[in-house]
Amino acid sequence: MQHLGSFLVVVLGALCATHSYGQERPGTSEIFDRFAGGVVQIEVVEGDSGGKAGIGSGFAVGEGGEVVTNFHVIAEVVHHPDRYHARLGDDSQAPPRLRLLAFDLVHDLAILAPETPLGQPFVLGNGPYRKGMRLYSLGNPFDLGLSIVEGTYNGLLEHSHYPRIHFTGSLNPGMSGGPTIDDQGRVVGVNVATAGNQVSFLVPVDRVRALLDETAAPDFSPSEDMSAELHRQLDDHQRSYADMLLSNPIQTVTMGRYTAPTQPAPIFNCWGDSTHGEEDRYQAFLHVCSSDDGIFLSRDRVLSILLIRHQYLHSDELSPSQFYALYSQKFQDNYGRIAGNDAKMTEFRCRTRLIEAGSLRFKATYCARRYLEFEGLYDVVFKAASLGRPGSGFDTALMLSGVSLDNAELLARRHLGAITWQE
Amino acid sequence: MVEILGRRGQVDQRFRIERFPATVGRAYTNDLILDDRHICAEHARLELSEEGAVILRDLDSVNGIHRMDGGERVRIIEVTRGAEVRMGRTRLRFLPPDKPVAATVPNRESHPIWVWATSHWTAVLAWLAVFAGASAWTTYRSSYAELEADTLLTQLSYVLLAMLGWAGGWALFGRLLIHRTRFTGHWAVVCVYGLASLFLEGAFGYVRFLFAPVVAVTRVEFVGEGLLLAGLLYLHLHLATALRLRARTLVFVAAVVLSVAFSELNRRQTAKWMQTLPYWSRLQPVPQVWLPVESSEAFFTAARTLGSELDALAEEELADRAIQEGPL
Numbered sequence: 001m002q003h004l005g006s007f008l009v010v011v012l013g014a015l016c017a018t019h020s021y022g023q024e025r026p027g028t029s030e031i032f033d034r035f036a037g038g039v040v041q042i043e044v045v046e047g048d049s050g051g052k053a054g055i056g057s058g059f060a061v062g063e064g065g066e067v068v069t070n071f072h073v074i075a076e077v078v079h080h081p082d083r084y085h086a087r088l089g090d091d092s093q094a095p096p097r098l099r100l101l102a103f104d105l106v107h108d109l110a111i112l113a114p115e116t117p118l119g120q121p122f123v124l125g126n127g128p129y130r131k132g133m134r135l136y137s138l139g140n141p142f143d144l145g146l147s148i149v150e151g152t153y154n155g156l157l158e159h160s161h162y163p164r165i166h167f168t169g170s171l172n173p174g175m176s177g178g179p180t181i182d183d184q185g186r187v188v189g190v191n192v193a194t195a196g197n198q199v200s201f202l203v204p205v206d207r208v209r210a211l212l213d214e215t216a217a218p219d220f221s222p223s224e225d226m227s228a229e230l231h232r233q234l235d236d237h238q239r240s241y242a243d244m245l246l247s248n249p250i251q252t253v254t255m256g257r258y259t260a261p262t263q264p265a266p267i268f269n270c271w272g273d274s275t276h277g278e279e280d281r282y283q284a285f286l287h288v289c290s291s292d293d294g295i296f297l298s299r300d301r302v303l304s305i306l307l308i309r310h311q312y313l314h315s316d317e318l319s320p321s322q323f324y325a326l327y328s329q330k331f332q333d334n335y336g337r338i339a340g341n342d343a344k345m346t347e348f349r350c351r352t353r354l355i356e357a358g359s360l361r362f363k364a365t366y367c368a369r370r371y372l373e374f375e376g377l378y379d380v381v382f383k384a385a386s387l388g389r390p391g392s393g394f395d396t397a398l399m400l401s402g403v404s405l406d407n408a409e410l411l412a413r414r415h416l417g418a419i420t421w422q423e
Numbered sequence: 424m425v426e427i428l429g430r431r432g433q434v435d436q437r438f439r440i441e442r443f444p445a446t447v448g449r450a451y452t453n454d455l456i457l458d459d460r461h462i463c464a465e466h467a468r469l470e471l472s473e474e475g476a477v478i479l480r481d482l483d484s485v486n487g488i489h490r491m492d493g494g495e496r497v498r499i500i501e502v503t504r505g506a507e508v509r510m511g512r513t514r515l516r517f518l519p520p521d522k523p524v525a526a527t528v529p530n531r532e533s534h535p536i537w538v539w540a541t542s543h544w545t546a547v548l549a550w551l552a553v554f555a556g557a558s559a560w561t562t563y564r565s566s567y568a569e570l571e572a573d574t575l576l577t578q579l580s581y582v583l584l585a586m587l588g589w590a591g592g593w594a595l596f597g598r599l600l601i602h603r604t605r606f607t608g609h610w611a612v613v614c615v616y617g618l619a620s621l622f623l624e625g626a627f628g629y630v631r632f633l634f635a636p637v638v639a640v641t642r643v644e645f646v647g648e649g650l651l652l653a654g655l656l657y658l659h660l661h662l663a664t665a666l667r668l669r670a671r672t673l674v675f676v677a678a679v680v681l682s683v684a685f686s687e688l689n690r691r692q693t694a695k696w697m698q699t700l701p702y703w704s705r706l707q708p709v710p711q712v713w714l715p716v717e718s719s720e721a722f723f724t725a726a727r728t729l730g731s732e733l734d735a736l737a738e739e740e741l742a743d744r745a746i747q748e749g750p751l
Contacts, residue, residue: 279569318567320708326567332704346736351726352635352702357719361711363632364719365702366726370733372740378733381700388711405730409723416719 026183031136032148035185037120039138039146039178041089042069042098042112044076053084057139057178057191061124061212064117068208069177070192071103071110072296078103078226079298079373086112089140101215101222105233106162106295107207108192110177111215122179124205124212125186131155137169137200139178139191149175153188156204159269159292161241164201165189171200231374234402237295238377241305242407250418255285255312258386258394261418264306267291282315282326295402300343303402308415313393320390327393331363331385345379346370354387357416361387366412368405380408384416394419424522425455428507428514439520443477445469447510448484461486461511469502476503477517486511541608550614554586555579561621586613597663605662612658616651623647631705633715640703641690642683649682 026034044054056073060066076084077100086098098112133153141147151169167180171194179187180202189202214220223229245264253262253272262270270289276282289308296302311330315323350367364384371377380403385395398415400408427436438455445454450464457466463484470478479500481488487496491507491514500506502517509515540546558579563570590613594606627644634640653675660671 281567281569315567319564321564322567324706324708325565328704328706329567331706346733346740348700349729349732349736350635350700350702351722351729353722354633354714354716355719355722356714356716361714361716362719363706364722365700366723366729367700367702368729368733370737372737375734375737383700383702385704385706387706387709387714390708393706405727409727413719413723 028136028148028150031181031183031185032138035120035122035136035181036138036146036148038118038122039140040067040118041140041146042067042073042086042177043089043095044074044084044086047083047085055089055140055174056176057174058112059138059177059179059187060114060118060121061187061208062121062216064119064121065113066101066212066215067098067112067114067118068179068190068212069110069112070190070203071105071108072192073177074100074103074110074112075296075298078230081226088114099222100226102211102220103226103229103233104207104211105230105297106237107203107211108296109190109203109208109211111211122181122187123185124209125182125188127188127206129153129182129188133182135167135169135180135182135188137167137171137175137178137180137191139171139175141172141174144174147175151180151198151200157201157292159267161244161265161267161291161293162295163204163207164192164292165204167200167202168198169200170194170198227373231377234297234374234377235404238403238407242403242411245306246410246414250414252418253287253310255287255310255394256314256392257422258312259418259420259422260287260310260394260396261415262287262289262308262310264289264308265291267293268306270308281317282313282323284330285312286310287312297402298344305401306411307397307399309397309399311395313395315391318391323391323393327385327395330393331383331395333397344372346372348381355384358420360419360421362416363387364416368408371402376404377402378405378408379403380405380412382408382412382415384419386419386421424518424520426516426518427457428516434516440469443469443471447479448482457510457513459511459513462513466510472501476501478502479506479508479517484510541605541611544607546607547610550611551583554614554617555583557618557621558582561625582617586610586617589613593659593663600664603662608662609659612655612662615658616655619651619654620648623651628705629707631703632707632709635703637701637703642687645683645686645690646679648686649679652682653678 038060040058040060042056042058043052045052053076054073056069058067058069058073061068071078074086077086086100087095088098089095096115098114101111101113103110131154135151135153137149137151139147149169149171151167154166154168157164157166165188167189171191173194175191176193178191180189180191181187187205187208189204190208192201192203194200248265250261251263252259253270268289268291270287272285272287275284275286287310291305293305294302295305313323313327313330315326318326346369348367348369350365352363352365355362355364362384364382367381367383368378380400382398383395386393396415396419398412400411403411425438425440426434429435440454446465446468447453447455447457448464448466449457449459449462453465463482463486465482466484467482467488468480470480472478479488479502481498488498488500489496489509490500491509500508503519505516505518505522507514507516540549559575562575562578587610590606590609593609594604597609598604623644627640627647630640630643656678657671657675660666660674666674
């Protein structure tokens with residue numbers, strides 16, 4: 001009976017697709033009535049207390065045997081499979097469990113399997129899509145009940161290595177993992193994040209398809225050790241990200257007589273600012289590069305991957321000791337609080353020395369801390385302040401999260417090597 | 424000649440025996456009265472023997488006479504050419520009257536500047552000027568913000584008032600204890616302490632620039648501060664009390680130990696919740712040629728050891744958590 005139902009839906013959808021061109025677009029309530037059935041609420045509960053650790057949305061695909069959602073909705077199940085499990089959020093006495101099949105950390109996706117196949121599975125869309133296209137987002141905002149939100153497709157983000165669709169619509173927490181569909185009910189993306197003010201983000205459907213293809217493979221079986229799988233994905237990610245960074249040609253920016261590296265890759269967003277401090281006794285210039293990539297590892301840790309920050313200071317008025325008192329203060333801005341909570345990390349350890357690099361002299365510090373649960377993965381902060389000139393100073397900071405020490409060293413060496421001074 | 428010796432062998436009193444026999448004891452009827460409860464009212468007698476020797480005879484006393492060298496009890500001891508005995512808890516030394524004394528030591532006058540600096544009232548103003556000047560100068564040379572003259576003066580005034588109170592307190596204490604106020608001396612001590620503290624701070628600005636280890640440098644600074652504080656206390660006690668060298672030295676050592684311990688405990692507490700990178704961000708305007716540098720190549724290569732350091736840390740941390748959380 002279920003299969004017949006979904007078959008009819010597919011046929012209906014196909015019929016509508018062939019006739020949609022030239023016809024009036026279906027209204028939002030119609031879309032809701034037709035397609036909302038396949039959306040489910042997902043709860044992550046703690047085994048002992050039964051308390052909810054998190055809720056989100058998801059949707060059935062294929063024959064109803066798989067549920068798609070975000071990795072961050074079910075992250076606790078990956079980190080502590082013995083304590084947490086996922087289940088459907090219905091109001092019954094014994095809500096059916098969802099078994100984790102696979103996940104894709106960097107694209108923030110996860111595939112779960114229900115105990116019995118669900119009805120009204122969604123069809124995945126194909127693209128290409130045009131900016132301005134009308135989209136409909138489904139999900140459970142703030143546990144208020146299944147809802148539909150209208151919005152617009154606005155293309156892929158420029159400053160993101162891992163693709164994200166810019167969706168202009170008001171998504172809310174709780175809608176994570178729900179589908180965003182076109183007016184034919186085809187999935188265009190998966191709700192993943194919002195920045196407020198009608199700026200939201202979706203995971204493109206082709207990433208969903210890629211993950212489903214994996215689970216559909218004949219020899220596929222869910223990992224025994226999800227933590228090890230997570231570690232493997234983190235390692236793959238940092239390696240491919242570092243390769244991408246290292247293969248990009250070095251670009252530079254000029255600050256005073258110094259040139260320094262900028263724009264590590266096209267996906268980075270760089271901007272500068274100048275500040276005149278304290279009644280113009282000195283001038284300060286700032287240059288920052290960051291990307292919009294953020295990998296949700298857990299509630300307390302979102303990896304921001306790479307950040308660059310340069311500061312240039314100059315003064316004609318201050319005496320050398322006054323200037324260096326200021327310079328020291330500026331060099332002190334430390335980045336111990338990168339990427340969130342420190343509970344799952346070791347302390348930082350630093351190596352600080354006075355070094356020479358070409359014709360320049362620096363006070364350099366190279367700091368790192370390790371992920372407790374993931375061997376070989378570190379947060380690294382490399383800072384250097386140039387020395388020897390009484391009235392001008394340049395300090396740089398390179399912050400990396402979730403990298404191997406080898407890659408961090410390569411990136412730091414490259415970073416330092418790109419700093420020069422014109423006579 | 425009889426000398427009564429104190430606990431450290433110094434001479435407390437001297438008596439010349441004019442005629443013999445002379446009685447020795449606690450009662451007021453004696454020729455030589457010794458104030459010691461372990462000495463009998465009539466304890467001993469100094470006599471001239473037939474040969475002309477001077478002897479000390481025990482008069483059946485309770486605690487007797489003991490030789491200093493050896494400690495044996497004697498009834499009669501010859502003291503003509505000098506001897507040391509113990510009666511009760513008192514040490515006595517007998518000397519012939521013609522014992523030569525050591526040569527005269529010429530009196531070395533304290534340097535006039537030293538005397539002036541620790542006693543004359545004008546020195547108070549001089550010390551004030553020196554300290555205020557040094558304080559203002561160090562503040563000025565490390566400020567990059569516009570310094571208002573009156574803010575500087577206000578801050579300085581607070582410090583000086585505190586110092587005045589401190590020095591005054593010690594002067595009062597000295598007056599009560601040994602009837603010597605010595606305010607100039609106390610004031611000089613506080614000012615020297617202030618100057619030394621400023622100097623220490625400045626020196627450590629360079630230490631932090633050149634040396635990397637955060638905890639070690641901090642501890643050395645604690646020791647330095649402790650020494651200064653202890654020195655301050657020592658000098659105040661020297662001026663305000665009659666405490667002898669040994670007592671003052673004890674206070675000095677205790678002050679250093681307590682100061683360092685307190686600072687260290689404080690450091691550990693704050694380190695727990697302060698999330699900062701463990702490096703010194705202090706920079707100094709030292710010309711390039713004088714900087715003790717290593718190559719960037721060596722720097723990065725050596726930094727690889729951080730990996731194993733962090734692995735060890737992680738092992739420790741995980742082991743601790745396993746103990747805390749217990750089996751699931």
